[in-house]
Amino acid sequence: MVMALSRTGWRFAATWVLLMLGHSALGAPAVPQHWPIPGGVAVVPLDTAEQPQKVRYHGRDVLSVDGADGWQAVVGIALGADPGQHTLTVDGREHHFRVLSYQYEAQHLTIPEERLVSPGEEDLKRIRAEHRRIRGAYLSDAVDRTPRLDLEIPVADARRSSPFGTRRFINDQPRNPHNGLDLAAPVGTPIVATEAGKVIELGHFFFNGKTVLIDHGNGLVTMYCHMDRMDVEIGQEVARGEQIGTVGATGRVTGPHLHWTVILNGNAVDPALFLPQSD
Numbered sequence: 001m002v003m004a005l006s007r008t009g010w011r012f013a014a015t016w017v018l019l020m021l022g023h024s025a026l027g028a029p030a031v032p033q034h035w036p037i038p039g040g041v042a043v044v045p046l047d048t049a050e051q052p053q054k055v056r057y058h059g060r061d062v063l064s065v066d067g068a069d070g071w072q073a074v075v076g077i078a079l080g081a082d083p084g085q086h087t088l089t090v091d092g093r094e095h096h097f098r099v100l101s102y103q104y105e106a107q108h109l110t111i112p113e114e115r116l117v118s119p120g121e122e123d124l125k126r127i128r129a130e131h132r133r134i135r136g137a138y139l140s141d142a143v144d145r146t147p148r149l150d151l152e153i154p155v156a157d158a159r160r161s162s163p164f165g166t167r168r169f170i171n172d173q174p175r176n177p178h179n180g181l182d183l184a185a186p187v188g189t190p191i192v193a194t195e196a197g198k199v200i201e202l203g204h205f206f207f208n209g210k211t212v213l214i215d216h217g218n219g220l221v222t223m224y225c226h227m228d229r230m231d232v233e234i235g236q237e238v239a240r241g242e243q244i245g246t247v248g249a250t251g252r253v254t255g256p257h258l259h260w261t262v263i264l265n266g267n268a269v270d271p272a273l274f275l276p277q278s279d
């Protein structure tokens with residue numbers, strides 16, 4: 001049987017699980033909130049005191065951390081994942097965890113420029129090429145280090161104008177679910193890197209506008225969209241909290257904001273899970 005809980009219910013469950021895992025209280029590294037739903041993160045105890053050589057999920061390497069009670073896998077779950085039992089391979093052995101069902105809210109947006117809603121054939125060629133570039137960056141392995149998983153919010157004092165996962169209807173037409181967190185702020189507001197890393201891709205894309213992607217290591221990548229100005233170059237190393245650009249309204253937008261995506265083992269997941277609950 002697959003259970004469905006409200007987001008509030010899962011906040012309580014996440015807190016309980018993290019306490020049971022000894023999260024940070026005994027000096028364990030910070031991990032995202034445990035919220036094993038499509039688009040969420042599963043923090044899975046691996047029942048071993050020895051560091052695993054390789055943890056895999058759907059053919060991709062998964063980050064593991066040394067917790068207070070042994071090693072844990074930190075698994076990014078795709079928005080399109082089916083609820084039910086899922087399988088990790090840990091040094092060749094199967095290890096199971098459950099993904100629970102969750103219904104994201106619907107959001108209706110109006111975009112006046114029809115081209116940004118129903119692109120023509122030439123635009124579609126561009127969009128497909130840009131998608132390949134962005135997807136390639138999602139799967140980057142350019143950085144070989146373990147990042148911090150308690151991320152810094154990229155725009156200080158911003159209003160969260162659209163949460164992760166909303167089922168979007170643009171001009172009443174269904175579109176892909178929202179794969180990031182929108183942070184509304186005036187044009188020109190500084191954007192900072194949420195963690196140290198390396199710039200692996202940037203460009204002015206059809207839908208995403210001016211966009212920067214940063215590889216932080218071990219399958220953690222962040223993406224920053226709709227920027228007004230990009231202050232970095234491909235290959236540049238950036239420090240945690242370093243300015244990488246400014247908030248804008250480029251691409252398909254209804255107003256100035258930063259669209260911030262967090263990618264873990266190739267899957268876009270809810271950025272709010274990587275922030276303090278009170279943030």
